[in-house]
Amino acid sequence: MARKRSVRLYGTDIVGPWYTLSMPLRLKGLTLSSGVIQSPMAACTDLPFRLIAREKGLEFAYLEMVSAHALVQDSRKTLELMKSIPVDRPLGAQLVGCDPDIMAEAAARVEDMGFDLLDLNLGCPVPKITGGGDGAGSALLARPEDAGRIFEKVVKAVKRIPVTVKMRLGFKDATGAEAVAIARRAQDAGVCAVAVHGRTREQQYSGVANWKAIGLVKAALSIPVIGNGDVRTGEDARRLIEESGCDAVMLGRGALGNPWLYRNVAAVLAGSKEPPYVPGFAERKATLLRHLELEVEHEGERLASRNMKRIAPWYFAGLPGAAKFRNAVCTSEDTGTMRRLIEDFSPSAAPSEASLSA
Ligand SMILES: Cc1cc2nc3c(=O)[nH]c(=O)nc-3n(C[C@H](O)[C@H](O)[C@H](O)COP(=O)(O)O)c2cc1C
Known part of the structure; x- marks a missing residue:
């Protein structure tokens, strides 16, 4: 669905002839201009990952989910997961939990810590989080009343920053009906936007994300909907928006080792017809070496080597x-050896455009 964009030139708002798929996303006091967001990913979207992403043009990122319970107990490990630096902005924190009072207390803590946005996790499929169905994460999708209580308490506990919810299509139900019911409750409670991963809890990360079902959520709400699942190219992002009508795109696994994806997606959404930017091998290598340097600087030698x-x-x-490179890195003990392996690596045959494609 192409949208006419109005641009302010010499003090006058001029509408099209140009068309764009992305509009600025306004969430309370936070405005995101590109409509391209990095999703939270446990053990992936740490500070060095986010810094690389921002160096390559990402505007907004999330921390990986943290337990509300652990945060209110001042867990050292949790606080470590939430570390950031001033250039790592704007930044959202994500809480997982199912006790409304603890979620509200943790939400106020997130705001006090200076994050720009708070997200509530209703997507995590891991049994440790979902329990037997009476736990947190995606288990809340099948318990709209419990989810609604959390939304209300959290929205009341947070004063300035926007609260969003990230959910899957359903716990078992793939029709999107559960997501619609949860999203309506979120909107009624004052949540600013919802992100929908087009898979059910049962699907975990397999199968294909159902972008049309994300459109059911979009059609039911007046707050912005962020589409997520299987976006690996700018073209994917365009199709996700066209099939669902969503307001912004959230990138997940497609950006792992591919921070060039952010600009390629943003360019397509801004109406570019240019072919995607494909980094050469030297740029890939330099970016990986930079990622290694940031890991050592911010995580320390022991964690960085892991x-x-x-x-x-x-x-x-x-x-x-x-494959040989992966085996060699995985059996290395320290980052010095890893650095040498990266520097010495050269593809045993010239890489094809397809194999490097962003
Ligand atoms: C390793 C991994 C960790 C993840 N951790 C989180 C998380 O902490 N919070 C969350 O809401 N989603 C998490 N997700 C889900 C992703 O944010 C995203 O919704 C999902 O991967 C679908 O997008 P994709 O198909 O583009 O990867 C995780 C996914 C993966 C693969």
Whole structure:
């Protein structure tokens, strides 16, 4: 669905002939101009990841989810997960939990800590979080009254920053009806926007995200809806918006080792017909080395060497020799060895455009 965009020039609002798919997203006092958002991803979207993403043009990111319970108990590990620096802005924190009072107390804490937005997790499928269905995360999708109580208490507890909800389509029900019911409660409670991952809890991360079902949520609400699931190119983002009518796009796994995706998606949404930017091998390598440097600087040698076993293979995935590179990184003990492996890596055959495609 193309939208006419009005642009202010010399003090006058001029509407089109240009068309754009993204409009600024206004969430209380926070305005996001690009309509491209990085989703929260546990053990992935840490501070070094976000810094790389911002260096490559990302506007808004989330922390990975943290437990509301752990936050109100001042868990050292949780506070460590929430660390940030001034250039890592604007930044949203995400809480997971199912006790309305604890969620409200943790929400006020998030605001006091200076985050720009608070998100509530109604998507996590992991049994440790969902319990037997009476727990948190995606389990709340099947308990709209419990979810509604949380939304009301949290919105009351937060004074300035916007509160959003990130959900799946349903716990088991793939029709989108559960998401619509939850999203309506969120809107009625004063939540500013909802993000919808087009899969059910049962699907976990498999199958294909149902973008049309995200459109059911969009049609039922007047607050902005952010679409999520399976966006790996700017073209995907365009189709997600066209199929669902959503107001912004949230990127997930597609951005792992591919921070060039943010600009490619933003360009397509702004109406560009140019082919996507495809980084050459040297740029990929330099970006991975920068990621390693930021890991060591912000996480310390011990954690960085553990994290890099996961991160380094993302950047060279699909290139000839990538499997051997991954094995070598995964059996390395320290980041110095990893740095040398990255520097020495060269694809055993010239990479094709497709294998490097953003
Ligand atoms: C490793 C991993 C960790 C994730 N952690 C979170 C999380 O902390 N909070 C959340 O709301 N979603 C989390 N998600 C879900 C993603 O934010 C996103 O909704 C999902 O991956 C679908 O988008 P995609 O198909 O573009 O990857 C996680 C996903 C993955 C793969």
